[in-house]
Amino acid sequence: MTIPADRLRTETAALRGGKELLRLATAGSVDDGKSTLIGRLLYDSKSIFADQMASIERTSAERGDEYANLALLTDGLRAEREQGITIDVAYRYFSTPRRKFIIADTPGHVQYTRNMVTGASTADLAIVLIDARKGVLEQTRRHAFLSSLLGIPHLTLAVNKMDLVDWSQERFDEIRDEFATFASKLNVTDLTFVPVSALLGDNIVDTSVNMPWYHGGPLLDHLERVHIASDRNLIDARMPVQYVIRPQRSDGSDHRSYAGTIAGGTFKPGDDVVVLPSGFGSTIESIWGPGGVEVTEAFAPMAVSISLADEIDVARGEMIARPNNRPYVGRDIDAMVCWFSEDGELREGNRYVIASTTTESRASISSIAYRLDVNSLHRDENAESLSLNEIGRITLHSQQPLMFDGYRRNRETGSFILVDEATNKTVGAGMITGPVARDSNVVWHGSKVSADQRPYRGGTIWLTGLSASGKSSIAVELERRLVAAGRPAYLMDGDNLRHGLNSDLGFGDDDRRENIRRTSEVATLFADSGAIAIVSLISPFADERQRAREIHAARELPFYEVFVDTPLEECERRDPKGLYARARAGEVKQFTGIDSPYERPSTAELVVTPADGSPGEVADAVIRNLGL
């Protein structure tokens, strides 16, 4: 009959096998044929039923459309059907023998940015539509940027309406190149282009006969094959505790387990774990899947319950991690935020409820660093507020400590929502960049030795400039001269740091910022010990160099920014590691000066140019000018 308790532990071949699940988000406006594209995917993969088809044929005829308007299939709300637009995220489902697909069909208009962000938050892949006649528009760039901001690993550009440009390969190549140039500024790891006609069905499910010049296979083929297994973080073990299972039993048998959904990494029975923020350690005794199936290894997104060897008190809102791999624990967070509220703006000092993993806390906005124009990517650093559909970088302070990772490392532990306490509405969504440099949750252990008791006054010389501008050579000479003069000095070269301290970081904007943040922190330790830290880092972003300066100022340590101003042409001519050539060839992405910006310093203590002589001569001048 139904399900005696032991029968909940079923494990059958059907559950074991089965398809992969792929979540995709579609972006683009109705005019680009987005609804038609989805309708076509459903129709050609036989996921539309006869009664749905009959209903849209009837409605199309009533509206006077010339053909069965497949867009009607996806616009479910009356206002949408009347206005012919998509207001809200709609979810569609279809399956092929290889995969089950969940489509989050998101509205393309700028006034519905929040809905696109909503649909994109869990997507493995985004399809952005381009009208071949119009090419790359502002909204194309916006959708691509939002996809990268939300950390969607795969991006597919469907260049639609190819029938209206005579199936032209030149036009397709032109659009592809223009978009690829723009995308190089984004965090996009996998980019695919497909020329299609959604209306006629070319390259959606079946290969187009009209475009024999294209050899990439139809869109559905890509959706079925794209490799998603490696997109998840299987390194950093994280399980936010969601619910404590503790049945009251009359027979005295005891069961206590902590239920939750794995957010990253893997857990096995026998693993040493730490519970945060309390910091208690224990060992995993057992892991159960739903219904009590014994699990030998748990990984995201499994929903499990875990029992621990020790009697420690664990509650919802805490996080189980590994002792040697923990999330950040802190109250001050730096994040990108998308604002959803029509009722009020986000401003400094405003208070909200923050919900992140299974933790809820009151939080206040500490600062707005900038507002980002989602169309031009321009940063307005004078912004004082964010209003509906705007995106910006903020810092906030939470009453309770939060356990988090950078969003780039983990979308589950790096995300949060903000709720307005008065209306209970979800007013914002955030993607965490990292902890704020001065995290007040960490107690600063004062030293018994003060700066004037040390034999030397330390400080940091920060060399910034393009790759191959000569920073490292000058830094080597600086270190040599200072040590020879009996001063403790230590060279921190960006390339060398990436082999150790920063070996886990890439070259995207966020990782670059983290690279600089860590380097700044370590430099202050050297400087505080009385040494001269010599940092040689491209450090292309003005606001990051400013933060390095602030970190030093907070500890009352001298900070000298030295801009090695060698023109790009000269750096390219030198190209000692051949990196410029590779960047020009497109083999290296996000290379400063080529497809990633370098923001010239305006507040450097010193500016040196090739005209100032050899690295040794420049080093002498730096020591003299800085009075070291």
Next chain:
Amino acid sequence: MPQIGYELSHLSALEAESVHIFREVAATFERPGLLFSGGKDSVVMFHLARKAFWPAPIPFPLMHVDTGHNFDEVIEYRDRVVAETGVRLIVSSVQDDIDAGRVVEQTGPGASRNRLQTAALLRGITENRFDAVFGGARRDEEKARAKERVFSFRDRFGAWDPRAQRPELWNLYNGRHAKGEHIRVFPLSNWTELDIWQYIEAEAIDLPSIYYAHQREVVPRDGMLLAKTRFLEIADGERSHTETVRFRTVGDATCTGCVESTAATVAEVIDEVAATRLTERGATRADDRISESGMEDRKKEGYF
């Protein structure tokens, strides 16, 4: 927990998502309730809830909104489940509303109590002070449902405002609400009819017998086959005949159609579902056909 390397099959992934939703509600609401009709979606929902809290019993009661026009097999099934699992069942009945004069029953052929369910549902929620109500609705069922959130906010009148839905991101669900308001929660949002049947097969879940082929007296109407029961008024010129049928959905006996089918096992049903060319509601639910926006209007009134 079956796995393919570090990949979950789509059914395991859907199961994990539903389990996460159940636990989230149990942890953050004071008085949840689970709507249980004995239909396959609510049966799967109940099964998932039991798995989510194993080895503890589910921390909420079931509520059946009873139109009084039930298939006998479904009521038998419901009562058997309650007896076997020891779960608490609350019945909120349309007949009580009719007897108290709160609602007026339609008469004549085509009359159905399905529309009256809304009042009984909202009354049941109020009387039991539920702050969260689990429903078995799936987004693939119907166009308006495709826009539903997993956590769907309902105001004091139980109404749904499609233009003021809360954004729902990642797996962070916002269930905050004021007193008197409640949240409808749909743990099966991302399941399709085929997923449900595959899961029923995988988990060997028992269903009311009318989901499988059986002989029954039926009345053809509006392109559907309606079961000839003591509740159905026969219009002039309508004839009943005996047919081998099964039900794809189970609702009010007066407006739930059955389909001609010889599928007598889960595997045979799955083959049929995979090959069918009609949506389950389009084929069998007279109540959704009322107008192009039928479901949307009913949801705004407080229905699912």
